Amino acid sequence: MNKMMLAAVAVVVAGGATGEAARAENIKVCFEAESAGAVQTPLRKVLGSSLKPYSGKGFIEIPWDQNKTKGIGSATIRFKAPKAGVYTLWARVYWANGCGNSIAANVNGAGSDKVLGEDGNYDKWHWVGGRAKVSLKKGLNVLVLKNHETGVRVDEFFLCTDAEYTPVNVRPSTQ
Numbered sequence: 514m515n516k517m518m519l520a521a522v523a524v525v526v527a528g529g530a531t532g533e534a535a536r537a538e539n540i541k542v543c544f545e546a547e548s549a550g551a552v553q554t555p556l557r558k559v560l561g562s563s564l565k566p567y568s569g570k571g572f573i574e575i576p577w578d579q580n581k582t583k584g585i586g587s588a589t590i591r592f593k594a595p596k597a598g599v600y601t602l603w604a605r606v607y608w609a610n611g612c613g614n615s616i617a618a619n620v621n622g623a624g625s626d627k628v629l630g631e632d633g634n635y636d637k638w639h640w641v642g643g644r645a646k647v648s649l650k651k652g653l654n655v656l657v658l659k660n661h662e663t664g665v666r667v668d669e670f671f672l673c674t675d676a677e678y679t680p681v682n683v684r685p686s687t688q
């Protein structure tokens with residue numbers, strides 16, 4: 514049976530007809546790492562894992578290998594945004610066994626890769642990011658997850674236009 518998902522995103526601005534309605538809308542974009550179309554080794558999709566709670570069907574993993582493959586391989590994810598603009602990039606990650614604790618991502622072929630993480634939250638899913646700014650186009654965009662370090666897992670990516678906003682828990686995909 515075909516499950517057709519129409520990307521009809523109805524942006525309902527239920528502003529209360531007061532001055533508050535003028536407050537900038539926080540546009541949120543979220544997608545699953547495992548929705549990647551092209552995944553090169555050593556990156557791999559892990560689906561149906563017991564390493565919960567994750568969003569969607571699983572996550573992308575770069576298995577720990579003493580960083581022998583550091584810099585090799587990538588995963589390419591196509592996603593849609595409802596509006597062009599500058600977004601803050603976040604990723605929901607799980608650092609395995611205190612080994613790797615960072616990822617790198619490039620959005621739309623921008624000159625510099627964004628490095629997320631380098632924190633001390635090991636052995637649990639958590640959000641990293643909040644500093645890197647990327648430019649999204651309305652419609653289709655491309656994020657390339659790179660092998661910045663091994664021993665990492667990525668569940669989902671989240672971008673929003675409010676730089677002060679922090680995602681928590683599993684976020685619903687907007688795709």
Ligand SMILES: [Ca+2]
Nearest residue numbers: 568569571668
């Ligand atoms: Ca996921």
